[in-house]
Amino acid sequence: MKKHQITALVCLVAAAAIAIYSGNLFLSLRKPDKIIPGPGVTEVRKLSDYFSELKGTRGDSDIYILKGAEEGGKVLVLGGTHPNEPSGYLSAVIMVEKGKVSTGEVYVIPRANNSAFTHNDSQEASPLYLHFDNTKGEERAFRFGSRATNPIDQWPDPDVYEHAASGQQLSGSETRNLNRGYPGRPKGNLTEQMCYAITELIKKEDIGLTFDLHEASPEYPVINATVAHEKSMDIAAFGMFELDMIGIKMQLEPSPVNLHGLTHRELGDYTDTYPLLMETANASQGRLRGATNEELALTGKDKFYVSAQKLGMLYVPYDENGHPIEERVGRHLQSIQSYVSSYNDFTGETVVLENLPSYDEMLAGRLGDYLN
Amino acid sequence: MTIVYLIILAFVLGLVIWNLWTEKKLVNQLTAVMVIIPLVLRLLLIK
Numbered sequence: 488m489k490k491h492q493i494t495a496l497v498c499l500v501a502a503a504a505i506a507i508y509s510g511n512l513f514l515s516l517r518k519p520d521k522i523i524p525g526p527g528v529t530e531v532r533k534l535s536d537y538f539s540e541l542k543g544t545r546g547d548s549d550i551y552i553l554k555g556a557e558e559g560g561k562v563l564v565l566g567g568t569h570p571n572e573p574s575g576y577l578s579a580v581i582m583v584e585k586g587k588v589s590t591g592e593v594y595v596i597p598r599a600n601n602s603a604f605t606h607n608d609s610q611e612a613s614p615l616y617l618h619f620d621n622t623k624g625e626e627r628a629f630r631f632g633s634r635a636t637n638p639i640d641q642w643p644d645p646d647v648y649e650h651a652a653s654g655q656q657l658s659g660s661e662t663r664n665l666n667r668g669y670p671g672r673p674k675g676n677l678t679e680q681m682c683y684a685i686t687e688l689i690k691k692e693d694i695g696l697t698f699d700l701h702e703a704s705p706e707y708p709v710i711n712a713t714v715a716h717e718k719s720m721d722i723a724a725f726g727m728f729e730l731d732m733i734g735i736k737m738q739l740e741p742s743p744v745n746l747h748g749l750t751h752r753e754l755g756d757y758t759d760t761y762p763l764l765m766e767t768a769n770a771s772q773g774r775l776r777g778a779t780n781e782e783l784a785l786t787g788k789d790k791f792y793v794s795a796q797k798l799g800m801l802y803v804p805y806d807e808n809g810h811p812i813e814e815r816v817g818r819h820l821q822s823i824q825s826y827v828s829s830y831n832d833f834t835g836e837t838v839v840l841e842n843l844p845s846y847d848e849m850l851a852g853r854l855g856d857y858l859n
Numbered sequence: 860m861t862i863v864y865l866i867i868l869a870f871v872l873g874l875v876i877w878n879l880w881t882e883k884k885l886v887n888q889l890t891a892v893m894v895i896i897p898l899v900l901r902l903l904l905i906k
Contacts, residue, residue: 502895514905
């Protein structure tokens, strides 16, 4: 054997070793996080229970149902529409692990786009996991995923994504964005099928109020905000007053009539639910951020955002304290409670949520205190 | 469509491995390694 053939063999062995190592790492990301349902969860279903084509795909997410002893209204909470926006996902997880419902029913989907949890956005240097210690000192790990469905599950992207229901044209990669696919369609791609299943759930279960939990970069105008369909405006406005009294400043944004595919637009147009979408401040997805790591995702501390604030470039207050995950999750959980209260007042339905931390309690403690 | 993609991918992967085997410069062989790894992961639908 010649010398260059020996080096070629060594190179092939090295390539195989690296491929096996990295392949195992990528495959491990497909394993769902451990979510430990609390005593409030009465049933667990799958999205495929509402659209059977999803069965066996990575779009078949779990639906946790918290049913109260007394009949009442129905609420849906979507976390993980965008898995690179951790406060939405973690708020839904806390609802599953700690929440209780005495009247009515609450449906929680922590991993709305399950496929998007199985990879990260390329060239973003995102952390793979966020870690928390619960009150027993045990470590809990939760994925930091991508904004969009994994291309392994849905490929290829078109050059231009045309929203089926409206004909709206967007960048091709938006075809994998769950929050551009509503109301979805049964013969569409995986993302559209997930949207369709969620829309079917809302219709079949007669969901009255729907929350879609998000985060946004600090330089994005719609931040610390609730986006409401026109029919949800009264509920959102009165909920906002309550939030203001608690000390939470919330902007109220009307859902643009000509921006299609989003929950706050299409779920309002195509179903009877009142949709609300909420955004908190997440530096780890911003364009002005420094090092992107777990600490940034958890604390929001970033000197570049502090500088940007001084230059008036941000839409959210920003100082050396950042925006910790407890504040962001606290905003979502408190907002859900306040908007549900407002929903009860406006519709005459009754949904009573219990055992969820208030905003002040979240700020005073650690997020891990509210995990099982 | 995915099948066609995978056949093309396997063909390209074969060419790169052949290039690695016949290439005499170590630097070029290492470059081939860097190309082979993502191609293998893609062929196996891992990444």
